[in-house]
Amino acid sequence: MSLLELSGVVRRFRVRRGPLRAPLIVEAVAGVSFTVERGRTLAIIGESGCGKSTTGRMALGMEAPDAGEVRFEGAPMPPPGSAAWRRMRTRMQMVFQDPLGALDKRLPIGRQIGEPLDIHRIGTPTERRDRVAALLDAVRLRPDQAHHYPHELSGGQRQRAVLARALASDPVLLVCDEPVSALDVSTQAQVVNLLIDLQAERYLALVFISHDLKLVRQIGERVLVMYLGRVVEEGTPEAVLHAPAHPYTRALVSAIPEPGERRVPRAVIGGEIPDPSARPSGCPFHPRCPIAVPLCRVELPPLKPLSASQSVACHLAHGDAAPPRVRAAA
Amino acid sequence: MVRFILFRLMRATLTVVLVVSFAFCILRLAGDPSQVVLGPNAPPDAVAAFRQAWGLQRPLYLQYLLYWNGILHGNFGNSMLDGRPVLAVVLSHIPATLEIMGPALLLSIAIGIPGGAFAALRRDTATDRAVMALSVAGFTVPSFVLGLGLVLVFAVLLHWLPAGGREGWSSAILPVMTLGFGGAAVLARFTRSAMAEVMGQPYIRAASAKGLPWRTVVQWHALPNALIPTVTVIGFMVGAMLAGAVVVESVFSWPGLGRLLVVAVGSRDVAVVQCILFLVAVTMVTANLVVDLLYGWLDPRILADARR
Amino acid sequence: MAEPAARLIDIRGLRVAFGGMEVVRGLDFSIGPGEAVGLVGESGSGKSVTWLAVTRLLGPAADISGSVLLAGEDLLRASPARMDHIRGRRIAMIFQDPASALNPVRRVGKQVAEALRLHRGMDAAAARAETIRLFDLVGLPDAAWRFGAYPHELSGGQNQRVMIAMALAGRPDLLVADEPTTALDATIQAQILDLLDRLRAEFGMALLLITHDLGVVSRVCDRIAVMYAGTIVEAAPADRLFRTAAHPYTRGLLGASPPLHGPRRRLTAIPGRVPEPFDMPPGCPFAPRCPEAEAACTHARPPLAPCAPDHVAACLHVPSPNRVMAHEPA
Numbered sequence: 001m002s003l004l005e006l007s008g009v010v011r012r013f014r015v016r017r018g019p020l021r022a023p024l025i026v027e028a029v030a031g032v033s034f035t036v037e038r039g040r041t042l043a044i045i046g047e048s049g050c051g052k053s054t055t056g057r058m059a060l061g062m063e064a065p066d067a068g069e070v071r072f073e074g075a076p077m078p079p080p081g082s083a084a085w086r087r088m089r090t091r092m093q094m095v096f097q098d099p100l101g102a103l104d105k106r107l108p109i110g111r112q113i114g115e116p117l118d119i120h121r122i123g124t125p126t127e128r129r130d131r132v133a134a135l136l137d138a139v140r141l142r143p144d145q146a147h148h149y150p151h152e153l154s155g156g157q158r159q160r161a162v163l164a165r166a167l168a169s170d171p172v173l174l175v176c177d178e179p180v181s182a183l184d185v186s187t188q189a190q191v192v193n194l195l196i197d198l199q200a201e202r203y204l205a206l207v208f209i210s211h212d213l214k215l216v217r218q219i220g221e222r223v224l225v226m227y228l229g230r231v232v233e234e235g236t237p238e239a240v241l242h243a244p245a246h247p248y249t250r251a252l253v254s255a256i257p258e259p260g261e262r263r264v265p266r267a268v269i270g271g272e273i274p275d276p277s278a279r280p281s282g283c284p285f286h287p288r289c290p291i292a293v294p295l296c297r298v299e300l301p302p303l304k305p306l307s308a309s310q311s312v313a314c315h316l317a318h319g320d321a322a323p324p325r326v327r328a329a330a
Numbered sequence: 331m332v333r334f335i336l337f338r339l340m341r342a343t344l345t346v347v348l349v350v351s352f353a354f355c356i357l358r359l360a361g362d363p364s365q366v367v368l369g370p371n372a373p374p375d376a377v378a379a380f381r382q383a384w385g386l387q388r389p390l391y392l393q394y395l396l397y398w399n400g401i402l403h404g405n406f407g408n409s410m411l412d413g414r415p416v417l418a419v420v421l422s423h424i425p426a427t428l429e430i431m432g433p434a435l436l437l438s439i440a441i442g443i444p445g446g447a448f449a450a451l452r453r454d455t456a457t458d459r460a461v462m463a464l465s466v467a468g469f470t471v472p473s474f475v476l477g478l479g480l481v482l483v484f485a486v487l488l489h490w491l492p493a494g495g496r497e498g499w500s501s502a503i504l505p506v507m508t509l510g511f512g513g514a515a516v517l518a519r520f521t522r523s524a525m526a527e528v529m530g531q532p533y534i535r536a537a538s539a540k541g542l543p544w545r546t547v548v549q550w551h552a553l554p555n556a557l558i559p560t561v562t563v564i565g566f567m568v569g570a571m572l573a574g575a576v577v578v579e580s581v582f583s584w585p586g587l588g589r590l591l592v593v594a595v596g597s598r599d600v601a602v603v604q605c606i607l608f609l610v611a612v613t614m615v616t617a618n619l620v621v622d623l624l625y626g627w628l629d630p631r632i633l634a635d636a637r638r
Numbered sequence: 639m640a641e642p643a644a645r646l647i648d649i650r651g652l653r654v655a656f657g658g659m660e661v662v663r664g665l666d667f668s669i670g671p672g673e674a675v676g677l678v679g680e681s682g683s684g685k686s687v688t689w690l691a692v693t694r695l696l697g698p699a700a701d702i703s704g705s706v707l708l709a710g711e712d713l714l715r716a717s718p719a720r721m722d723h724i725r726g727r728r729i730a731m732i733f734q735d736p737a738s739a740l741n742p743v744r745r746v747g748k749q750v751a752e753a754l755r756l757h758r759g760m761d762a763a764a765a766r767a768e769t770i771r772l773f774d775l776v777g778l779p780d781a782a783w784r785f786g787a788y789p790h791e792l793s794g795g796q797n798q799r800v801m802i803a804m805a806l807a808g809r810p811d812l813l814v815a816d817e818p819t820t821a822l823d824a825t826i827q828a829q830i831l832d833l834l835d836r837l838r839a840e841f842g843m844a845l846l847l848i849t850h851d852l853g854v855v856s857r858v859c860d861r862i863a864v865m866y867a868g869t870i871v872e873a874a875p876a877d878r879l880f881r882t883a884a885h886p887y888t889r890g891l892l893g894a895s896p897p898l899h900g901p902r903r904r905l906t907a908i909p910g911r912v913p914e915p916f917d918m919p920p921g922c923p924f925a926p927r928c929p930e931a932e933a934a935c936t937h938a939r940p941p942l943a944p945c946a947p948d949h950v951a952a953c954l955h956v957p958s959p960n961r962v963m964a965h966e967p968a
Contacts, residue, residue: 021333047823154911184680185850189894189907196904211824214896218905241898255828257853258898260880269825270777272793536739536801538695540753541726541808544718551741558743629743630788 001074002035003205004059004173009033009068011054015277026277028054030229031068038172041199041206043220043237045213045252049273050226052209056175059207060092061085072173090120090169097178099158103150109161110136110146116168135164138201139194156187160194167198174199175207180215192218213256217241225249228276228284231303235310245312247289283315295321338622342615349611350604354394357600365598384410401608407601409594416601420590420609426496427586430505430578431571437506438513438567443560445514446521447553453526461518468515473574477508477581494583505582509574513567520563525556558628565621569614645707646671646811646844647692647729652704654684654691659915661687663868665704666942669812674838674845676855676876678891679865682912685848688865689814693729694721727757730805734817736797740789746797747773747785750804757808772803777833795826802833812844813837819854831858852895856880864888867913867923870942874949884951886928922953930955 011029029051036042044052057063058070061077070077072092078084096102103112113135117128133143139160150158159179166174176195180188196219199206208219216223217237225233225240225248233246244250251269271288274280280287286296295315303313315321364372364380372380381387385396400407406416449461484504485493492501528534529552537547572587579588587606594602626632645668654662662684669675679685690696692706692713706713708728713721725731733739741749750772751765760768766785773781776799789797798818805813815834819827835858838845847855855862856876863873864887872885883889893906910927913919919926921936928935934954945956 047825156911184912185852185891186680186894186908187911189896189905190909192896193905193907213824214898217898218896218902237902251825253898255824256898257828257831257851257857259852259856259892259895261853261856270829272795272826273823532733532735532738533741535690535695536731536733537741539693539725539731539733540804541722541724541756542752543722551744555741555743631742631790 002071003038003073004036004207005069005071006035006055006059007033007069007071009055009058009065009070011051011058011063012066024277027229027279028276029058029065030279032224032226032229032231033068034224034231034234036173036205036207038205039199039203041208041219041221042224043208043210043216043222044224044226045210045216046226047211047252047273049228049276051229051276052226053177055226056094056177056207056209060094060173060175061088062094087120090116090122091171092173092175093166093169093171095159095162095166095174095176095179097181099155099162099182100150102162103158105150108147108149109153109158109164113146113161113165113168116165120169122169131168132164135168138167138198139164154187155183156190159183159187159191163191163194163198167202170202171204173205173207175209177209178211179208181210181212188215195219213241213252214258225252228274228279230284231313232285233310233312233314234303235306235312239307239310243310245306245310245317246285246314247291248285283313291316291324293321293324334626335623338619342619345615346608346611350608351394353604353607354397355390357598357603358390358393397604406605406608409602410599411597416605419602420587420605423585423587423590426584427575427579427588429496430502430509430584430586431575433502433506434509434513434571435564435567437510438517439564441510442514442517443521443557446518446523447525447556449518450522450525450529450556451548453529458522462522465515465518468511469519473508473512473577474581476511477504477578480504480508481581494581496584501582505578505584508578508581509571512574513571516567516570517560517563521556521560524559525552528552528556558625561624561628562621565618568617569610572610572613644670646673646709648705648707649688649692650705650707652688652691652706653702654687654696655701656699660918661868661915662691663918665865665869667863667870667873669844669846671811672838672842672844673861674835674859675847676859676862677846677848677865678850678852678855678862679848680850680912682867682914683865684868685865686816689731689816689846689848693725693731693814694718695725695731726753726805726808726810728808728810729812729814730808730810731814731816732798732801732805732818735821736794736801736818737789737792739801740797742789745786745788746792746800747787750800750807753804753807768807769803772806773800775806776800776803776837777829778803793826794822795829798822798830799833802830802837806837806841809841810843812846814846814848816848817850818847820849820851827854834858852880852891864891867918868915869923869939869952871924871953872949872951873942874946874951878946878949882946884945884949884956885924885953886930886955887924888951890927 008031009029010027010031013026013028015024015026032055034042044055046052054063058065061070061072062080064079072088078088103109110132114128114132117123117131122128123131132146136143136146141157141160141164145153145157150161153161179195180191183191192215195206198204208216210216220237223235223237223240224231225246227248233240233244233249240249241253244253269288269290274284274287282298283289283296283301286292289296293316299315301313301315303311304318305311306317312318316323364377364386368376368380385393404417408414409416409419445461445465449458452458481493481504484491491504495501534547534552537551538544575586576588576591578584579586580592591603591606594606648668650666652662652665653660665688677685687696691700691702694713696702702714704714708724713724716724740746747766747769750769751762754760754765754768770781770785773784778784778796778799784792792800818834819830822830831854834845845858847859849855859876861873862876862879863870864885865871866887872879872883872888879888880892883892890906890908894908896905897903908927913923919936921938922928922940925931925935940952940954942950942952945951
């Protein structure tokens with residue numbers, strides 16, 4: 001039994017277009033499945049519009065899927081806002097991108113870190129105080145900083161305070177949605193190292209959502225690559241990053257600038273990420289794919305294992321279709 | 331686009347209907363017109379006859395339906411004071427009000443917008459603070475105080491302008507100034523904040539970076555963009571000025587709609603009051619509709635949102 | 639680095655202060671004609687303020703001193719009219735968030751045409767034709783249609799292409815790109831960087847890329863300068879910088895960047911945080927965070943001195959070229 005299990009979750013949004021027209025149905029997440037265990041890290045990467053944030057929210061039960069199922073510790077996730085769901089908040093927490101937005105400007109961070117304890121009535125007041133002190137220490141903040149307000153701290157310190165608050169109720173699952181994207185490079189390193197250490201110490205299950213492939217390699221044990229609401233590739237960071245099987249992953253990997261790497265030829269794909277409301281037929285990537293064949297336009301490739309450490313959703317990767325005859329290097 | 335307009339037209343019509351209905355009920359419930367017109371000591375037969383003549387004995391809903399029926403035929407009833415058709419009475423008072431409202435609106439725009447823009451360009455300097463102080467004074471001082479003050483200075487002390495009445499163009503100056511200053515103050519403040527916000531936008535700096543001279547950036551990029559939200563304020567001001575006209579016309583004995591309304595309310599001349607309210611509602615709603623459409627035309631993002 | 643006479647732009651001792659607080663503290667920097675230079679720094683390093691000061695876009699609140707020579711002419715002493723002439727025609731700038739750097743209520747084609755009419759004296763018809771040609775050049779598909787589009791109708795990548803087209807309108811000698819790809823997705827980022835590189839070669843113009851991402855400058859730039867706390871702490875050709883970074887801050891930045899290739903290693907986080915302008919440490923600004931700091935570092939700011947041919951660093955511990963010879967391994 002996995003700690004967290006998502007099976008074929010789908011999330012649709014209805015976009016209103018005025019009082020006299022039918023609303024547009026946009027599929028932000030179009031069938032995603034994965035499992036996460038305690039002490040393991042799952043990284044989800046993708047660009048804007050791929051549905052990774054929505055998937056993260058569904059994993060925590062903050063949004064109910066329109067199809068498919070989310071199970072936590074073997075039981076179905078209760079509907080958002082219900083009493084059972086609120087009780088589960090102690091077991092799972094989320095960390096967002098903007099630490100300043102996640103913290104209340106008018107309360108000192110010590111109070112905010114202790115808030116989950118107050119809400120869920122965990123421990124006596126003395127125990128709560130001790131726990132807050134321990135948490136501050138765990139995220140490498142000084143005890144005197146408990147009295148500081150968010151604006152008195154740096155970006156990195158704020159994000160660590162957010163982490164401390166997330167860990168207050170001793171959760172088993174932590175979902176981080178772009179937790180370090182708003183920070184400087186040197187601060188990112190601090191927070192990422194901290195996350196890795198905390199996960200090891202507390203045996204947390206970690207879902208790390210990011211657009212930054214390099215970070216994902218650092219922190220992930222398994223990587224899910226999402227495009228337009230679907231998982232196009234899945235595997236270990238080594239497999240996905242160094243031997244990507246899906247053309248999109250290949251393009252993504254080669255798009256990443258690496259310090260020290262000078263002008264190397266790479267597969268820069270053209271085109272824009274399509275609007276989720278105007279989903280291409282068949283494989284969602286086919287309009288931009290350098291190796292697309294007629295089958296790709298018609299049939300959606302399923303996510304199938306390619307090897308023990310890698311799965312991919314591509315007809316050509318599995319040999320289900322012949323590669324195009326002559327194709328100039330992109 | 332068509333949907334955009336249609337929706338707003340529907341809303342506008344509904345607003346007018348609601349305003350008129352509300353006025354109808356309130357006026358009927360606020361006291362018996364017959365008492366006011368005939369006096370408190372009138373004999374009951376006279377009162378009954380009066381009520382019979384004016385249809386006041388009918389149930390409320392019937393009066394309501396008959397009223398709307400009348401409107402759709404262009405008949406707003408007759409004045410209880412002199413028996414003339416209400417529509418004619420009201421229409422005859424419109425030119426006088428327009429004579430001061432039109433110029434007042436123009437005055438507000440001519441002073442308010444440049445004043446506000448100027449203050450925004452010299453933000454946080456003495457000039458800015460002076461303009462803003464003036465503007466605060468402009469909209470906090472009640473219009474009758476301002477009006478009477480102007481009368482005191484220009485009519486009583488200096489004898490430059492007449493104190494009231496409607497005779498010759500010089501008698502319009504003080505009422506126009508009174509009506510206009512309040513509007514100018516509001517516009518100045520609003521323009522200043524809209525302008526200041528636009529000036530802080532990245533595209534203004536990018537326009538400068540393009541090599542455009544500062545004057546061009548202000549004239550062609552900053553000011554036009556700041557005017558877009560300001561246009562909506564002007565629509566609102568039309569309504570505010572109509573309300574202001576009531577006070578100003580009373581202060582200056584100006585024979586316009588405002589004064590007519592005051593007299594009609596005082597004498598419970600229900601038909602006249604309702605007709606004026608109807609007119610005011612239609613005017614305000616039209617002004618706001620025009621402004622709405624203008625906004626949609628000026629800022630393409632609005633239509634894009636509506637279209638999606 | 640080119641000889642002083644041949645330099646396109648030569649900045650000496652630039653200082654920028656706001657209300658007494660110095661944000662740029664004595665900057666020496668130069669760019670040769672046609673050179674691709676990268677300026678790397680985290681937030682608070684003053685990298686953007688420097689270039690806004692050079693182009694005199696900072697407004698009256700800024701105190702600027704020093705000298706900025708553009709082909710012999712001091713920009714800091716030029717009249718506003720002269721600066722209007724220089725902006726766009728000699729030095730063009732593109733900014734971070736392309737959608738907000740364009741006037742939202744004007745069609746994008748008109749905005750580019752405005753630049754063309756200003757700098758090349760074209761009439762409306764000629765400007766329109768040239769705009770469409772520029773749109774083709776920067777890879778905007780369907781150029782004629784895009785002429786009449788509004789910024790909100792285009793994606794981030796497309797808007798950035800519009801900005802680039804607008805910058806090219808005046809045929810500038812130097813294009814300053816301030817974080818041009820930070821707000822864009824990875825695959826689009828690669829497209830834009832590619833485009834900038836190609837255009838630079840085609841037009842023979844110099845390119846200055848301001849960013850916090852070492853990988854980005856690695857792709858496109860021949861020479862890289864690193865900024866910290868308002869000054870340049872190291873400058874070298876790109877290869878040298880990545881192989882043998884001299885300044886501890888540069889080394890720290892490189893260590894904090896997660897590697898894409900090679901073995902996974904723990905990120906070396908730089909402890910502490912970037913100093914605020916009102917709280918500058920005495921001597922070397924990096925000393926409080928530097929693993930190699932000693933007493934001498936807090937006495938005076940180390941000058942930017944050569945440590946190898948074409949490689950300068952502002953650090954007391956960096957050996958001078960003479961001494962390097964003595965310590966070369968056998």
